[in-house]
Amino acid sequence: MLPHAADDISRDGKSLILAYDHGIEHGPVDFEPNPDTADPERIFELATHEAVTSLAVQKGLAEAYYPDYEDEVNLLLKLNGTSNLWMGEPDSAVNCTPEYAAELGADAIGFTVYAGSNHEVEMAEEFREAQEGARERGMGVVMWSYPRGQGLRNDGSPDVISYGARLGLELGADVVKVKYPGSAEAMGDAVEMAGPADVVMSGGTMRDDEAFLRNVSNAIDAGATGIAVGRNVFQRDEPERILDALEAVIFEEVDPAEALAVAESAD
Numbered sequence: 410m411l412p413h414a415a416d417d418i419s420r421d422g423k424s425l426i427l428a429y430d431h432g433i434e435h436g437p438v439d440f441e442p443n444p445d446t447a448d449p450e451r452i453f454e455l456a457t458h459e460a461v462t463s464l465a466v467q468k469g470l471a472e473a474y475y476p477d478y479e480d481e482v483n484l485l486l487k488l489n490g491t492s493n494l495w496m497g498e499p500d501s502a503v504n505c506t507p508e509y510a511a512e513l514g515a516d517a518i519g520f521t522v523y524a525g526s527n528h529e530v531e532m533a534e535e536f537r538e539a540q541e542g543a544r545e546r547g548m549g550v551v552m553w554s555y556p557r558g559q560g561l562r563n564d565g566s567p568d569v570i571s572y573g574a575r576l577g578l579e580l581g582a583d584v585v586k587v588k589y590p591g592s593a594e595a596m597g598d599a600v601e602m603a604g605p606a607d608v609v610m611s612g613g614t615m616r617d618d619e620a621f622l623r624n625v626s627n628a629i630d631a632g633a634t635g636i637a638v639g640r641n642v643f644q645r646d647e648p649e650r651i652l653d654a655l656e657a658v659i660f661e662e663v664d665p666a667e668a669l670a671v672a673e674s675a676d
């Protein structure tokens with residue numbers, strides 16, 4: 410088994426990573442559906458919800474806000490990231506070292522690897538430094554494994570997602586974050602390829618609550634250990650309500666329709 414340094418960012422072996430690196434990856438456009446969420450304080454508050462097992466942010470937000478939340482929130486510090494203004498082959502600048510992440514109080518580090526990009530070799534080497542630096546300091550390692558680049562047009566196909574999951578295991582991640590491949594069966598293949606590494610599903614903007622929760626539930630049934638979620642929570646009018654429902658689906662394996670009904674009645 411892996412050393413599993415990611416226990417600090419999970420609960421009973423399951424995780425709900427609240428991702429909030431969108432200000433760098435996509436820019437202010439992601440805050441438009443729910444303008445309050447441009448204020449990082451709103452998201453740090455949201456991360457105190459019981460369902461959230463860690464909050465993924467970049468260094469600048471951790472420096473400014475984490476000191477007030479370190480008793481209530483587990484920090485997953487993203488070490489690389491690139492803006493949407495970058496027009497080259499997929500790549501991600503290393504913005505923080507594991508040493509500094511540990512100083513900021515991180516429980517785990519997050520790192521994006523774009524396998525298939527012309528920059529894959531450098532990214533894998535950068536990941537090595539981050540992964541080994543995290544291991545030395547007892548921090549968990551979460552890989553955003555997003556194959557994409559010049560030679561890879563369909564980065565969402567099940568085979569490519571399974572390959573991404575496998576790369577997480579091979580390169581030493583505790584948790585591999587992959588896009589949902591569209592079905593429970595394909596998610597099961599990705600989970601199998603990741604072996605002892607945890608797989609969490611990530612991504613997107615689905616407006617239909619039940620359809621979104623159904624994907625999460627399918628992923629859990631297929632062996633995924635949780636979700637890394639950003640826009641599907643903070644772009645909703647009532648982010649707390651979908652977190653209530655996610656908590657039931659992920660940690661109690663409640664059926665999505667029932668989870669939604671319970672979340673609604675709690676309002």
Ligand SMILES: O=P(O)(O)OC[C@H]1O[C@](O)(COP(=O)(O)O)[C@@H](O)[C@@H]1O
Binds near residue numbers: 429638
């Ligand atoms: O590279 P992409 O596909 O634009 O997505 C990047 C974003 O997706 C995530 O991995 C997950 O966020 P969402 O749940 O909002 O899709 C974020 O951490 C990241 O900012």
